[in-house]
Amino acid sequence: MYSSESSSRFVSLLTRDTLALILAGGRGSRLGALTSHRVKPAVPFGGKYRLIDFPLSNCVNSGIRRIGVLTQYKAHSLIAHLNDAWGFMRREFNEFVEILPAQQRTGPGWYAGTADAIYQNLDIIRAHNPQFILILGGDHVYKMDYSMMLGQHVESGADVTIGCIEVPLPEAREFGVMGVDAEGRVLEFQEKPEQPAQIPGKPGLALASMGIYAFNTDFLLDTLLSDCSKEVSSHDFGNDILPAALSEGRNVFAFSFRDLHGNTQGYWRDVGNLDAYWRANLELTGVTPPLDIYDNDWPLWTYQVHAPPAKFVFDDPGCRGMAVDSMTAGGCIVSGAAVHRSLLFPFVRVEEHSVLDECVVLPRARIAPNCRIRRAVIETGCHIPEGTVIGEDSAADAQRFEVSPEGVVLVTPEMLGQELPYVR
Numbered sequence: 318m319y320s321s322e323s324s325s326r327f328v329s330l331l332t333r334d335t336l337a338l339i340l341a342g343g344r345g346s347r348l349g350a351l352t353s354h355r356v357k358p359a360v361p362f363g364g365k366y367r368l369i370d371f372p373l374s375n376c377v378n379s380g381i382r383r384i385g386v387l388t389q390y391k392a393h394s395l396i397a398h399l400n401d402a403w404g405f406m407r408r409e410f411n412e413f414v415e416i417l418p419a420q421q422r423t424g425p426g427w428y429a430g431t432a433d434a435i436y437q438n439l440d441i442i443r444a445h446n447p448q449f450i451l452i453l454g455g456d457h458v459y460k461m462d463y464s465m466m467l468g469q470h471v472e473s474g475a476d477v478t479i480g481c482i483e484v485p486l487p488e489a490r491e492f493g494v495m496g497v498d499a500e501g502r503v504l505e506f507q508e509k510p511e512q513p514a515q516i517p518g519k520p521g522l523a524l525a526s527m528g529i530y531a532f533n534t535d536f537l538l539d540t541l542l543s544d545c546s547k548e549v550s551s552h553d554f555g556n557d558i559l560p561a562a563l564s565e566g567r568n569v570f571a572f573s574f575r576d577l578h579g580n581t582q583g584y585w586r587d588v589g590n591l592d593a594y595w596r597a598n599l600e601l602t603g604v605t606p607p608l609d610i611y612d613n614d615w616p617l618w619t620y621q622v623h624a625p626p627a628k629f630v631f632d633d634p635g636c637r638g639m640a641v642d643s644m645t646a647g648g649c650i651v652s653g654a655a656v657h658r659s660l661l662f663p664f665v666r667v668e669e670h671s672v673l674d675e676c677v678v679l680p681r682a683r684i685a686p687n688c689r690i691r692r693a694v695i696e697t698g699c700h701i702p703e704g705t706v707i708g709e710d711s712a713a714d715a716q717r718f719e720v721s722p723e724g725v726v727l728v729t730p731e732m733l734g735q736e737l738p739y740v741r
Contacts, residue, residue, distance in 0.1 A: 331467045332380035336447035336534075338438075339372050340431055341455030342389030342419065347590045349719050350729045351696065354737065356388065358455035359395035360594070361679050361697070363601055363610060363617075364646045364660055367398050368588065370619045371460070372453045373414065378615050379463040382412030383445060386455065387434050389419040389427060402620035417441065430552035436541040442534070450537050452530040452554070458597055458608065459574075459585040460615050461529075466572045469501075470531040475570040477536065477562055479503065480529030482574050482585055483522045489513035491587075492525035493555040495571060503569040508555035527574060527585060530554060536567070577615055584608045591721040595694055598660050598677045602642050622663045624648030636669055646680075654684070662697075674708075681738065696729040698738030 345357025352360065358369035369386070376384050388395055396416055403414040417438050419427045428434040435442075435452065442450065449470070451463055461480070470478040484492060494513045496505045506526075507513075513523040540558055544550050550557045562569050576583040584607045588594040600606050610617055624647030629638035631653035640656035646663040653669035659676040667673060667684045674691040682699045684690065691708035695701065707714060707726050714720050719727040730737045 328464045328468055329380060331449065331471060332464050333382075334448040335381050335383070335451050335463075335467060336442065336445050336449070337372075337376045337381050337384045337451040337453060337463075338417075338435060338442075339369070339384065339386045339453045339455045340434060340528075341369060341386050341395060342392070342428055342434065343456070344390050345456065345589070348588075348594060349591055350727055350731070351591070351594070351694070352391070353729070354391060355394035356391045357589075359392075359398055360456075360588075361662055362458065362588070362594075362598060364644050364662055365622065366617060366619045367395075367402075368456045368458065369395060369398065370402070370617055371458050372455060373403060374615075374617045374619075375459075375461050375463060376451075376453075377618060379461075381451065381463060382406065382410075383447065384413065385415045385417045385438070385441065387417045387419075387428070387438065389434075392418060398620060402618065415441075430557075431554045432541060432544055432558050433552035435537070436545050436552070439538060439541065442538070447534055450532045450534050452528075452532065454528040456589070457527070457585060457587055459583060460577060460608070460612075461574060461583060461585075462577060463529075463531075466529070466531055469570070469572050473501070473570045474568055475531075476533055476567040477559070478531040478570045478572050479506075479559070480527040480531075480574055481524050481571045482527055482582060483516065483519065484525045486513055486515060486521055486523055489523035489525050492523075493528075493559070494523045494525055497524060497571045501571045501573070503559075503563065503571050506555075506559045506563055506569075508553075508560075524571065526555065526559075528554075530559075531572075577612075591694065591719070591725050591727055592723040595677055595692070595721075595725045599658060599675060602644055602658055602660055604642075622647060624663050627651075627661075631669070692724060693726040693728060696727070698735075699728055699730050699733060700735060701728070701733070 341358040345352040360368050362368050406412040493508045495503050497503050516522050516524050574583045586597045588597050627645040627649040629651045631638045636653035638651045638653050642658045643656050645661045648664035649661045651667045654667040654671040656673045659673045661678045662680040664681045665678045669686045671684050671688040676693045678695040679697040682695045684701045685703040688701055688705045693707050714726045718732050
């Protein structure tokens with residue numbers, strides 16, 4: 318659609334005149350103890366990344382270099398990561414990743430909703446003077462060219478464009494659901510409806526919001542100023558801003574999220590609970606995973622840990638260091654142990670005669686000898702004692718650890734009676 322030289326320049330001008338704002342302040346309580354010491358966008362993912370790296374990488378790869386990250390709860394780990402990984406932007410070239418903590422800039426309250434978070438930073442938005450505002454969540458896993466969405470936004474004459482995907486009806490209750498006409502104009506929008514409307518001609522599917530919005534700046538500022546004065550508003554985009562725009566007859570359009578080649582619906586995961594988080598990590602260990610993190614044309618940027626290569630030692634019968642259908646980050650040592658369909662973050666150690674099966678092991682965890690662990694997420698810095706068995710007796714696991722509805726076990730240092738390490 319935008320392959321010609323003139324169209325490429327058109328898109329370049331759009332992205333240069335866009336300010337991206339990433340909402341990264343939510344509590345993320347559905348991830349349980351994984352967010353007891355860090356905000357959800359700072360949760361490690363994929364062996365070396367943080368969830369926040371996905372929207373940030375999408376912005377940079379899309380040509381959007383002016384980015385604000387709005388933080389609030391338990392933000393230290395996130396802020397430290399942003400400083401380490403995203404400090405390469407050059408302010409003299411008008412590119413940056415700014416950290417925008419909740420500062421009570423407009424009154425005594427903290428961020429009261431997604432729209433209120435943007436409202437409380439209106440003075441900063443005005444100072445940057447963008448023509449378009451791109452609002453993103455900080456905790457989803459996907460690769461998306463935002464320039465395509467901005468191009469459609471301008472060509473359609475929209476006031477706001479909503480990124481959307483098709484989801485099964487049972488899942489749609491967790492999303493904003495919309496109805497659109499043949500041109501993609503949004504006719505109705507309901508936030509987390511009990512009875513989601515299905516897409517005409519596609520039984521069993523609903524059109525769901527991804528929580529990605531492109532706004533004309535003037536329209537967004539006017540709308541936020543109007544919303545802030547409403548006592549009955551929850552100051553939320555899905556509950557208040559988008560329904561108000563439709564009721565006022567504004568131009569609201571849907572942008573159908575496709576993969577980077579434009580052929581099929583793109584990969585997008587909401588890793589908002591332990592089961593989804595465990596599943597999305599293990600998807601990466603497949604022969605042909607649905608998310609290609611080895612794509613040099615759309616790189617994922619993050620902080621590069623200084624670590625030696627992973628090492629696998631001992632080749633004796635019954636004591637062979639090996640990993641099959643797995644991913645192991647730098648600094649890992651698998652010593653006479655077997656790792657199957659698992660994902661190991663940096664500096665994990667798995668010692669003699671231990672077996673890991675379908676596990677996600679976060680940085681600096683140590684698995685002592687003679688352990689059997691399956692379908693588990695091991696938090697940063699855990700030292701699993703010798704002979705520990707996890708994932709074979711759900712009742713016993715529930716007495717010691719956190720067990721998800723699908724039987725995934727979350728283990729943290731506190732659950733093991735160990736001192737929590739400094740979490741980054």
